[in-house]
Amino acid sequence: MTALAAVTAGQWVRRAAAVLKEAGVEAAGLEARVLAGHVLGLSAADVVLEADxxxxxxxxxxxxxxLRRRVAGEPLQYLIGRAEFWSLTLEVSPAVLIPRPETEHLVESVLEHVRGTxxxxxxxxxxxxxxxxxAAALAHELPLARVYAVDIDPRALATARRNVTRLGLAGRVTLLQGSWCRPLLAAGLRGRLDAVAANPPYVALEExxxxxxxxxxxxPPVALFTGADPLSAYRAIVAGAPALLKPGGLLALEVAPHRAGQVAELLERCPRLExxxxxxxxxxxxxxxxxxRGPAVPPRGERR
Ligand SMILES: C[S@@+](CC[C@H](N)C(=O)[O-])C[C@H]1O[C@@H](n2cnc3c(N)ncnc32)[C@H](O)[C@@H]1O
Structure with a gap:
């Protein structure tokens, strides 16, 4: 076994950046500093200061x-075990989707609705x-909110639990295992929610x-793929969510841009949504x- 030659942080970063660039990584320099920082227990910025x-x-x-794993295509966030979302640093494990910046629009939709009402x-x-x-971004922004966070995958929920605990939000974020709306109905939340948000899987296997x-x-495949029907998760959510919402409550769904029209049509066809x-x-x-959610249908005797 040959001993590794001694290098400084700066030398390692320069070499790693070249290797990453060669492998087609866009932000090669930054990623090299992040990887070095992860190993040294420093921020990427401090790696520059500690180059010697x-x-x-x-x-x-x-x-x-x-570096070898990154060159093989593994996302940086899985390698360092964390990702930035909203203003929060979240743990990510291979059991969870790496949160995307575009999902912040879903958070914004809910915040706009809640603040407006x-x-x-x-x-x-x-x-x-x-x-x-x-769930964490909403609970962080709305200090009096209670958020119910559902996932079918217990391993994802374990990661979510560590995140809400570390962020001091565990008292207001309740994690429930099960499929879409079912655990919420079972928890007695029928007609009680002000908003339901979802970023469901939307890639058909053939895509x-x-x-x-x-x-x-x-x-994780369960976070990406829907089987043959790319709208299947949306169909299940639209079938269950109106019953959970208060009249005037919001259902907000993240979509792939090319599916927006089809998802809007699903919502248009639901008689309880407007x-x-x-x-x-x-x-x-x-x-x-x-x-x-449209207005509540009055009980039979009260209908005009
Ligand atoms: C696209 S990921 C979204 C993750 C996270 N909300 C985000 O935006 O970063 C979809 C999530 O839905 C979960 N999921 C898939 N099928 C489900 C089901 N039937 N019921 C509840 N959650 C499900 C997956 O485990 C995955 O965590």
Whole structure:
């Protein structure tokens, strides 16, 4: 076994950046600093300040291992075990989707609705919570809100639980295992929620080949794929969510831009929903489809 040559943090970063660039990684320099920082227990910015610090042999070996995995396509966030979302740092594990910046529009839709209706103690739900990103952002922004976060995958819920606990939100975020709306109905939330948000899986299996290898090979299939029908998760959510919402409550769904029209049509066809809307992200692509729960149907005797 040959001993690894001694290198400083700066030397390792320069070499790693070149290797990553060669492998087609866009932000090669930044990613190299993040990887070095992860091994050294420093921020990427501090790696620059500590460029002359020598890497110990164990650190050099660990950094080289991470570099090889990154070159093989593994997302940076899985390698360092965290991702930024909203203003929060979240733990990510291979059991959860890496939260995407575009999902922040889903959070914004719910915040706009809740702030516009001035409910003092909103009850909210995040279906398919994954890392808990949407639920945590909502609970963080709305200090009097209670958020119910549902996922079918217990391993995802374990990651979400660590996130809400570390962020001090565990007292207001309730994690429930099960399929879409069912655990919420079972928890007695019928007609009580001010908003239901979801970023469900929306890639049909036949579309899998079109995904970037970094996504297809490393992110959890249950978070990405829907089987043959790309709208199946939306259909299940639209079938269950209106019963959970208060009259005037919001259902907000993240969509792939090319599916926005079809999801809007699903919402239009639901007799208990109204005011269907499509909102775009900062790039102008349709991103969130939403609707409001219509007024409650009065009990039989009261109908005119
Ligand atoms: C696209 S990911 C979204 C994760 C997270 N909300 C985000 O935006 O980063 C979809 C999530 O839905 C969950 N999921 C898939 N099928 C489900 C079902 N039938 N009921 C509840 N959650 C489900 C997956 O485990 C995954 O965490």
């Amino acid at each position: 610090r020598p890497l110990k042999p164990g650190q050099r070996a660990a950094a080289d291992r991470l 001035a409910v003092s103690r909103p009850l909210l739900a995040d279906l398919g919570t994954g890392s808990g990103a949407v 899998a080949a079109g995904l970037a290898a970094q996504v297809r090979c490393f992110e 005011a269907v809307r499509i909102d775009s992200d900062y790039a102008g692509r349709p991103r969130v489809v939403s609707a409001l």
